[in-house]
Amino acid sequence: MDKVMSNRLVAALYVLPALLLLLVLVYIPIVLTGYYGLMQWDGIGAMTFIGLDNYTRLLQDSTFWQSANHTFLLALFSALSLIGYLMIALVLSGKIKGANLFRKIYLIPMLLSSVAIAQLWLKIYHPSNGVLNTFLEAIGFSNPPAWLAEPSLVLYALFVPILWQYAGFYILIYYAALKNIPESLVEAARIDGANPWQIAFRIKLPLITEVIKVTVVLAVVGSLKYFDLIYVMTDGGPNGSSEVMASYMYRQAFRSFDFGYGSAVGFFLLLICLVVTWLLRKATASKDTIEYS
Amino acid sequence: MSKKTLAMLLSWTLVLAVILSGCSSTGSGGGSESGSNGSGEGGTTDGKVTLKFMHLWPAGSSAQQNKLVNDIIQQYQTDNPNVTIKQEVLENEQYKNKLKILSASNELPDVGVTWAAGFLEPYVKGNLFAPLDELLNGSLGEKFIAGTTEAYAVDSKTYALPIELNISPIYYNKAIFAKYNLQPPATYDEFLNVLKTLTENGEVPIALGNKDRWTGSLWYMYLANRVGGDALEKAISGSGKFEDPALTQAAAEVQKLVDMNAFNKGFNGLSNDEGKSEFMNEKAAMYLMGTWELPNFTTNPDIPQEFKDKVGFFKFPTIDGGKGDINSWVGGPGVGLFVAQNSKVKEEAQKFVQYFVEKWGESSVTEAGVIPATKVDTAAVQLPQLYIDLLNELNQASSLTLFADVQMKPAAAQVHLDMIQALFGKAVTPEDFVKNHQAAIDKGN
Numbered sequence: 001m002d003k004v005m006s007n008r009l010v011a012a013l014y015v016l017p018a019l020l021l022l023l024v025l026v027y028i029p030i031v032l033t034g035y036y037g038l039m040q041w042d043g044i045g046a047m048t049f050i051g052l053d054n055y056t057r058l059l060q061d062s063t064f065w066q067s068a069n070h071t072f073l074l075a076l077f078s079a080l081s082l083i084g085y086l087m088i089a090l091v092l093s094g095k096i097k098g099a100n101l102f103r104k105i106y107l108i109p110m111l112l113s114s115v116a117i118a119q120l121w122l123k124i125y126h127p128s129n130g131v132l133n134t135f136l137e138a139i140g141f142s143n144p145p146a147w148l149a150e151p152s153l154v155l156y157a158l159f160v161p162i163l164w165q166y167a168g169f170y171i172l173i174y175y176a177a178l179k180n181i182p183e184s185l186v187e188a189a190r191i192d193g194a195n196p197w198q199i200a201f202r203i204k205l206p207l208i209t210e211v212i213k214v215t216v217v218l219a220v221v222g223s224l225k226y227f228d229l230i231y232v233m234t235d236g237g238p239n240g241s242s243e244v245m246a247s248y249m250y251r252q253a254f255r256s257f258d259f260g261y262g263s264a265v266g267f268f269l270l271l272i273c274l275v276v277t278w279l280l281r282k283a284t285a286s287k288d289t290i291e292y293s
Numbered sequence: 294m295s296k297k298t299l300a301m302l303l304s305w306t307l308v309l310a311v312i313l314s315g316c317s318s319t320g321s322g323g324g325s326e327s328g329s330n331g332s333g334e335g336g337t338t339d340g341k342v343t344l345k346f347m348h349l350w351p352a353g354s355s356a357q358q359n360k361l362v363n364d365i366i367q368q369y370q371t372d373n374p375n376v377t378i379k380q381e382v383l384e385n386e387q388y389k390n391k392l393k394i395l396s397a398s399n400e401l402p403d404v405g406v407t408w409a410a411g412f413l414e415p416y417v418k419g420n421l422f423a424p425l426d427e428l429l430n431g432s433l434g435e436k437f438i439a440g441t442t443e444a445y446a447v448d449s450k451t452y453a454l455p456i457e458l459n460i461s462p463i464y465y466n467k468a469i470f471a472k473y474n475l476q477p478p479a480t481y482d483e484f485l486n487v488l489k490t491l492t493e494n495g496e497v498p499i500a501l502g503n504k505d506r507w508t509g510s511l512w513y514m515y516l517a518n519r520v521g522g523d524a525l526e527k528a529i530s531g532s533g534k535f536e537d538p539a540l541t542q543a544a545a546e547v548q549k550l551v552d553m554n555a556f557n558k559g560f561n562g563l564s565n566d567e568g569k570s571e572f573m574n575e576k577a578a579m580y581l582m583g584t585w586e587l588p589n590f591t592t593n594p595d596i597p598q599e600f601k602d603k604v605g606f607f608k609f610p611t612i613d614g615g616k617g618d619i620n621s622w623v624g625g626p627g628v629g630l631f632v633a634q635n636s637k638v639k640e641e642a643q644k645f646v647q648y649f650v651e652k653w654g655e656s657s658v659t660e661a662g663v664i665p666a667t668k669v670d671t672a673a674v675q676l677p678q679l680y681i682d683l684l685n686e687l688n689q690a691s692s693l694t695l696f697a698d699v700q701m702k703p704a705a706a707q708v709h710l711d712m713i714q715a716l717f718g719k720a721v722t723p724e725d726f727v728k729n730h731q732a733a734i735d736k737g738n
Contacts, residue, residue: 042415042419042703043393043396043397044393044396044397044415044416044418044419044421045415045418045419122567125562126559126563126567127557127558127559127562127563128557128558128559128571128576146558146559146561146562147559147562148504148559148562148563149558149559149560149561149562149563149718150559150562151718151720154562234504234562235504237504237506237561237562237714238503238504238561238562238714238715238718238720239561239711239714239715239718239720239721240711241720251707254390254393254394255703255707256703256704256707257393257415257703257704258704259397
């Protein structure tokens with residue numbers, strides 16, 4: 001077996017199918033998107049080559065920058081919420097009663113499709129008979145806001161279900177990582193007289209730094225390309241106050257029939273994702289990773 | 294979790310993944326078959342024809358129309374046993390998106406539904422729709438109400454046949470009006486008075502779901518018409534300017550209505566369906582919408598008769614000193630049927646379109662309660678009063694203004710819709726509202 005595997009040709013054969021799929025389904029479309037970004041194209045008729053016009057237009061497009069701003073806010077909130085998820089996972093991984101039940105509760109949103117979540121939260125946020133406003137009125141607020149129609153609130157109102165949707169995912173990752181830490185290390189620390197706080201912050205967290213780094217990248221990049229809940233719940237409105245980069249790209253391509261410009265936005269989004277990922281890797285790189293032996 | 298259970302879990306996930314991927318591959322196989330164009334196996338092998346028909350009347354939200362479509366298809370298949378018609382049904386917004394995606398890959402269904410004017414134009418310019426003038430030259434031509442097919446013509450060729458004709462009245466709840474001794478208003482001042490009375494009594498005057506944007510556009514279009522006559526149409530076609538004071542005034546009027554709390558709370562975050570439900574649940578007194586909603590107020594068996602009896606309508610009131618008269622309506626032909634240019638079974642598709650338009654014209658009135666684009670013999674059938682009244686209004690109409698987002702080309706239409714939402718949300722001044730429109734129209738796409 002080892003001999004077969006060490007044969008380069010065989011190894012190449014094994015890698016090839018996946019590589020081909022990846023090329024056709026991922027890399028070629030990326031290149032094409034960049035190419036379409038150089039065109040003026042309504043998606044139906046002939047394409048006209050216009051060079052970098054779409055990209056220069058992009059740099060001066062205030063609506064695009066507004067949506068980019070919203071996207072970065074979402075990324076920031078997603079990254080910050082990781083701290084909360086980590087705390088929950090720390091508690092759950094300790095020996096507390098009902099940990100199993102809580103784990104399931106946190107995981108349930110992950111089982112729902114985005115559209116189902118959107119519908120659920122649309123009901124919650126409904127301005128007159130939504131659960132939230134009915135509750136607020138019951139406890140004495142006479143005129144609670146229409147959450148999804150208020151330009152200054154809508155973005156934050158959307159962040160809640162988005163973060164709620166992914167909570168289970170990150171908690172599960174942290175939980176699995178924490179559970180992977182050998183009990184003997186915690187035991188040893190306890191015998192040395194470390195209190196639970198010290199065990200958490202001096203022993204457990206350093207041991208799962210690699211996992212934390214990965215989740216930060218996942219959360220940030222995931223937020224940069226986020227689309228579905230926002231599309232279903234507000235369609236970027238009102239007046240673009242919940243528009244993010246991905247929904248703006250969609251609107252340009254499929255609503256305004258401007259596939260060239262839409263592609264340019266998409267390609268730009270890809271570049272931003274790459275740069276941010278690179279920066280994050282750079283910022284969190286450490287030479288000596290701690291491992292349990 | 295012990296290592297053993299973890300390993301178990303992982304292996305189960307693997308098994309599941311294999312099973313699921315098996316499922317999805319057969320699933321997508323089926324999907325791609327139905328998604329592909331009526332060519333290949335669907336072509337005319339040994340006289341058998343498969344027609345792909347994509348439409349936007351789902352059984353859920355357009356029950357009456359859906360039933361009618363199914364009846365027509367069934368009848369057609371019995372009359373033409375060699376033809377099988379495959380339906381693909383999507384909801385309005387999804388339909389529009391899918392149509393664009395299918396166009397980009399040149400895989401349009403043999404027969405599909407399209408809107409008129411600016412919506413249709415890119416498809417015609419992209420050589421995707423087949424001209425249907427031949428059908429019009431035959432007996433079918435005389436059946437259409439004058440002026441309905443013109444909206445589907447580009448460079449004097451007709452590319453789709455209309456099946457609906459719509460006008461947009463303001464529906465109102467008679468019970469709520471009676472409670473406060475209100476009469477359907479004929480002038481704008483009376484209308485404002487109705488609004489005032491309702492809000493003072495804690496009622497919501499108007500149901501509106503403006504997340505969809507075109508809903509608010511109806512209000513703006515009427516105000517623009519009542520103040521400035523055909524100023525809006527002129528501005529859109531380029532023979533006038535958006536800076537026309539009438540169009541600015543109409544925009545200012547919209548914001549006045551918003552300030553009066555004329556619309557239900559949070560309208561900019563609600564879809565049209567959510568807005569409509571405010572009216573259907575009798576939480577709002579008025580609702581401005583096209584006559585495609587008529588089945589819900591007349592024939593739809595799912596709506597309680599008690600509510601249907603309460604629904605009346607009135608024409609958008611005239612404004613003192615304005616140029617528009619009360620009999621000019623926002624409306625026009627709704628959707629029409631097209632035949633794909635690259636369809637392998639074009640002739641069969643055209644035959645089906647002709648059959649569909651005729652049958653739809655005969656039965657849509659009685660069965661679906663919608664107004665067809667073909668002439669209706671009202672004497673021969675028993676119809677709900679609301680329906681007859683609106684049909685009479687249609688016959689007396691002095692002008693029909695086609696929906697603004699349909700009149701405009703896609704990019705400008707998008708600006709219009711965004712501006713409408715901004716206007717209702719008071720995020721833009723009436724002056725900037727018209728300025729942005731003019732800029733979008735000047736760009737010409």
